[in-house]
Amino acid sequence: MTEHQELIQTSLKRMLELMGVGDTSLSIEDRNGHLFFNIKTADSKLLIGQYGQNLQALQHIVRLLVRKQVGLDAADEKLNFSLDVENYRREREEFLEALARKAASRVRETKQMLILKPMGSSDRKIIHALLSASSDLSTESIGDEPERRIVIKLRA
Numbered sequence: 001m002t003e004h005q006e007l008i009q010t011s012l013k014r015m016l017e018l019m020g021v022g023d024t025s026l027s028i029e030d031r032n033g034h035l036f037f038n039i040k041t042a043d044s045k046l047l048i049g050q051y052g053q054n055l056q057a058l059q060h061i062v063r064l065l066v067r068k069q070v071g072l073d074a075a076d077e078k079l080n081f082s083l084d085v086e087n088y089r090r091e092r093e094e095f096l097e098a099l100a101r102k103a104a105s106r107v108r109e110t111k112q113m114l115i116l117k118p119m120g121s122s123d124r125k126i127i128h129a130l131l132s133a134s135s136d137l138s139t140e141s142i143g144d145e146p147e148r149r150i151v152i153k154l155r156a
Contacts (some may be wrong), residue, residue, distance in 0.1 A: 004070065005035065008081055011065045012037060015058065021047065035081040036089075044086045051120060052088060059083040093126055100127045103152050104137055113153035118143070124150055 009026060016024055016039070024041040039047060048055050059082060066079055084090065099116070107114050116127070124141055127150055131139050138155050141148050 004066075004079055007069060008035070008037060008062065008066050008079070011069070012039075012062050012083065015062055015065070016041075033080060036084050037081060038084045038087060040086055044088070047085045048088050052092065052122075053120075055083060055085055055088065056120075056122070092123070096123055096126045097130055100130045100152075103127075104131060104134060107137060107152050107154060111154060113151055115142075116150045116152070118147045118149050120146075121148075124148065 005028060009028070012026065013024070021041055021043045024039055024043075027038045027040070029036045029038065041047065046054065047058060049057075062083060063079065063081075070079065082089065103114050103116060119127075128139050128141075131137050131152065136155055138153055140151050142151055143149050
């Protein structure tokens with residue numbers, strides 16, 4: 001385990017202790033240089049929150065703590081990691097990819113644009129990235145947070 005991995009793990013465990021989250025186990029997975037720290041706990045619903053908002057906040061705080069300890073500024077990407085709880089993010093990504101494929105098929109069939117329900121920026125990013133490979137479709141985000149949505153349409 002690298003020094004940075006140990007620092008992330010220590011900071012995360014300390015944060016969970018301060019939050020009163022008990023009995024956790026932590027696994028680390030390296031996916032193409034991006035580290036995923038997956039937390040397993042009975043308090044998973046608390047850590048995930050509605051639509052992953054608590055998980056996003058926890059990740060932000062841990063990232064700030066680690067960057068400060070290492071002495072990196074916020075723009076430095078040397079600490080490329082994400083937090084996950086009970087594989088929530090992985091399952092959410094799979095759900096969003098399926099949603100994007102289904103929406104793309106519908107737009108192709110009906111030849112009409114489709115506006116998805118409001119979602120957070122990280123969810124929108126997954127859908128934009130997946131559909132950007134489609135030569136016949138375009139996507140854009142419209143509206144203001146928290147009602148920002150994706151529009152999928154055929155290219156002109």
